Amino acid sequence: MIVVLAGGVGAARFLEGVVQVVPQEEITVIANTGDDREFYGLKVSPDIDIVQYTLAGIVDEKNGWGIRDDTSYTMQQLTNYGNEDWFQLGDRDLATHIHRTNLLKQGKTLSEVTNEMSKHFGLKLRILPMSDQPIATHIQTPAGLFHFEEYMIQRHCSDEVQDVVFIGAQAAHPAPGVIEAIKQADAILLAPSNPVVSIGSILAVRGIHDALHEVSGQIIAVSPIVGGAPIKGPADKLMRGLHMDVSAVGVARKYRDFLDEMVIDTQDAQLANAIEDLGIPVSVTNTIMRDSTAKAELARHMLRAAGLNYS
Amino acid sequence: MIVVLAGGVGAARFLEGVVQVVPQEEITVIANTGDDREFYGLKVSPDIDIVQYTLAGIVDEKNGWGIRDDTSYTMQQLTNYGNEDWFQLGDRDLATHIHRTNLLKQGKTLSEVTNEMSKHFGLKLRILPMSDQPIATHIQTPAGLFHFEEYMIQRHCSDEVQDVVFIGAQAAHPAPGVIEAIKQADAILLAPSNPVVSIGSILAVRGIHDALHEVSGQIIAVSPIVGGAPIKGPADKLMRGLHMDVSAVGVARKYRDFLDEMVIDTQDAQLANAIEDLGIPVSVTNTIMRDSTAKAELARHMLRAAGLNYS
Numbered sequence: 001m002i003v004v005l006a007g008g009v010g011a012a013r014f015l016e017g018v019v020q021v022v023p024q025e026e027i028t029v030i031a032n033t034g035d036d037r038e039f040y041g042l043k044v045s046p047d048i049d050i051v052q053y054t055l056a057g058i059v060d061e062k063n064g065w066g067i068r069d070d071t072s073y074t075m076q077q078l079t080n081y082g083n084e085d086w087f088q089l090g091d092r093d094l095a096t097h098i099h100r101t102n103l104l105k106q107g108k109t110l111s112e113v114t115n116e117m118s119k120h121f122g123l124k125l126r127i128l129p130m131s132d133q134p135i136a137t138h139i140q141t142p143a144g145l146f147h148f149e150e151y152m153i154q155r156h157c158s159d160e161v162q163d164v165v166f167i168g169a170q171a172a173h174p175a176p177g178v179i180e181a182i183k184q185a186d187a188i189l190l191a192p193s194n195p196v197v198s199i200g201s202i203l204a205v206r207g208i209h210d211a212l213h214e215v216s217g218q219i220i221a222v223s224p225i226v227g228g229a230p231i232k233g234p235a236d237k238l239m240r241g242l243h244m245d246v247s248a249v250g251v252a253r254k255y256r257d258f259l260d261e262m263v264i265d266t267q268d269a270q271l272a273n274a275i276e277d278l279g280i281p282v283s284v285t286n287t288i289m290r291d292s293t294a295k296a297e298l299a300r301h302m303l304r305a306a307g308l309n310y311s
Numbered sequence: 312m313i314v315v316l317a318g319g320v321g322a323a324r325f326l327e328g329v330v331q332v333v334p335q336e337e338i339t340v341i342a343n344t345g346d347d348r349e350f351y352g353l354k355v356s357p358d359i360d361i362v363q364y365t366l367a368g369i370v371d372e373k374n375g376w377g378i379r380d381d382t383s384y385t386m387q388q389l390t391n392y393g394n395e396d397w398f399q400l401g402d403r404d405l406a407t408h409i410h411r412t413n414l415l416k417q418g419k420t421l422s423e424v425t426n427e428m429s430k431h432f433g434l435k436l437r438i439l440p441m442s443d444q445p446i447a448t449h450i451q452t453p454a455g456l457f458h459f460e461e462y463m464i465q466r467h468c469s470d471e472v473q474d475v476v477f478i479g480a481q482a483a484h485p486a487p488g489v490i491e492a493i494k495q496a497d498a499i500l501l502a503p504s505n506p507v508v509s510i511g512s513i514l515a516v517r518g519i520h521d522a523l524h525e526v527s528g529q530i531i532a533v534s535p536i537v538g539g540a541p542i543k544g545p546a547d548k549l550m551r552g553l554h555m556d557v558s559a560v561g562v563a564r565k566y567r568d569f570l571d572e573m574v575i576d577t578q579d580a581q582l583a584n585a586i587e588d589l590g591i592p593v594s595v596t597n598t599i600m601r602d603s604t605a606k607a608e609l610a611r612h613m614l615r616a617a618g619l620n621y622s
Binding site: 040041074077078082083098101105106 | 351352353378381382384385386387388389391392393394401402403404405406407409410412413416417428431
């Protein structure tokens with residue numbers, strides 16, 4: 001069994017490679033839910049949606065989120081009623097949030113809802129939210145404390161980052177199966193996701209970080225920072241705010257207490273020594289997932305680093 | 312102040328006449344909420360929506376409900392997730408239900424939500440739900456007890472009607488302002504709505520029927536049954552099931568204990584005597600609301616019947 005710790009777009013693209021190499025039935029994704037937020041009373045789980053839409057082949061590939069060719073008639077009318085419109089939710093996408101919210105209201109857990117929806121998408125891999133309890137990643141800035149989505153989408157990451165907090169994480173439990181999956185995995189792959197808010201929020205859930213010290217499989221990470229900048233998203237601003245190096249070295253340092261190998265891009269080869277100085281083995285490969293083949297190659301590389309051979 | 316007891320499509324069209332004759336600020340609509348139901352966890356109030364959409368000029372005139380030129384992408388996706396699809400909710404229409412549900416969840420009453428949405432629609436008249444508590448009109452049939460929307464839309468009114476019950480009505484209170492509006496009105500007009508389920512459910516709310524005996528204004532009804540059949544909807548099946556005459560006489564008999572005058576269509580003129588035999592004065596006019604002028608004429612006629620002259 002392979003476990004992937006996953007954020008949003010980067011993780012979804014990475015998983016497109018993993019599913020080419022590993023049978024879906026052998027994959028468990030532990031998904032960040034720290035970005036979850038209610039809009040108009042509907043529960044939105046952006047990272048779960050991105051992963052599901054991507055693997056279901058319906059994602060809007062240009063944005064990396066949302067459903068392809070979606071329309072926005074419902075949001076236009078919601079705006080007419082005086083609602084905020086900074087978080088774009090298409091009509092088909094809204095069906096996901098309506099359906100999820102309704103099932104949660106009926107007493108199902110987010111794990112159960114996610115599992116049910118995966119089946120509707122025809123997915124065979126298991127997607128576990130990091131927790132069934134609400135956890136809300138917030139960014140402390142000079143202008144105040146903002147939900148991550150507000151900081152990123154509404155305020156365009158324009159505020160200086162002073163701190164990142166995961167409200168609810170200390171009280172939350174990992175979702176059923178999360179700890180077992182980590183401990184029993186043959187390999188644990190950290191997707192090229194934001195180390196502060198995506199992987200960071202997963203690590204903040206009580207018990208998950210500790211479980212990474214009790215694994216039998218190898219833990220392999222790939223840096224989302226290449227050439228000193230994130231492939232996508234605001235990881236650089238967040239890392240800088242937390243006084244981390246905006247580089248594969250900074251990422252490795254974040255994961256150093258449990259990481260078995262750091263995978264970095266060929267253009268960052270010169271950083272290998274600095275990471276090895278942290279006591280972390282390094283391998284260098286092409287990590288830019290330009291196409292389907294590159295995605296599969298990266299997955300294969302990371303699995304080989306974990307001692308697993310998939311052809 | 313004019314009060315109108317209102318169901319759905321017939322009432323909305325009737326109100327299009329009333330607002331041509333009476334300043335909106337002087338109109339209070341008491342709307343049936345017995346047809347309300349949750350779909351996908353969203354609270355739908357069909358009759359309030361029909362009245363608001365119609366008076367806002369955005370109603371789908373062909374159907375009489377929903378928003379003109381609406382699309383249905385959200386529902387298509389909801390159906391993909393295994394949801395039922397017998398109650399059509401367009402994308403723009405869904406915004407209404409999302410917004411209303413969200414405001415209710417925030418602790419607002421249906422009255423407050425309705426008032427707020429009326430303002431967004433630019434309406435100056437006051438629309439009061441008959442109650443802020445849930446009331447669910449159900450139809451007893453040989454096949455079982457069905458919510459009215461299920462009976463009408465899902466089962467196409469195909470079952471024999473054995474009884475009609477208003478679940479919750481005995482425990483519900485009239486919404487704030489309903490009783491005062493009735494008692495203080497200069498005229499109370501019963502729209503050409505289904506006497507069993509639309510007006511009937513309003514009358515079933517504790518205190519409303521009694522208040523109609525304590526009015527200072529005249530109470531005038533117009534028959535929704537013309538030439539032995541309803542203009543629209545299943546009133547005939549429901550009336551027959553309850554052993555009522557499917558005619559203006561049957562309607563008048565339902566309202567006889569509080570009604571001051573029954574307005575019937577010219578093609579039903581021969582029924583005047585039978586209604587007058589019940590002790591109810593009758594007037595005959597064109598009640599078929601073919602166009603805007605006919606709507607205004609009917610409103611003017613009913614207000615005159617109530618002793619009020621609007622030019």
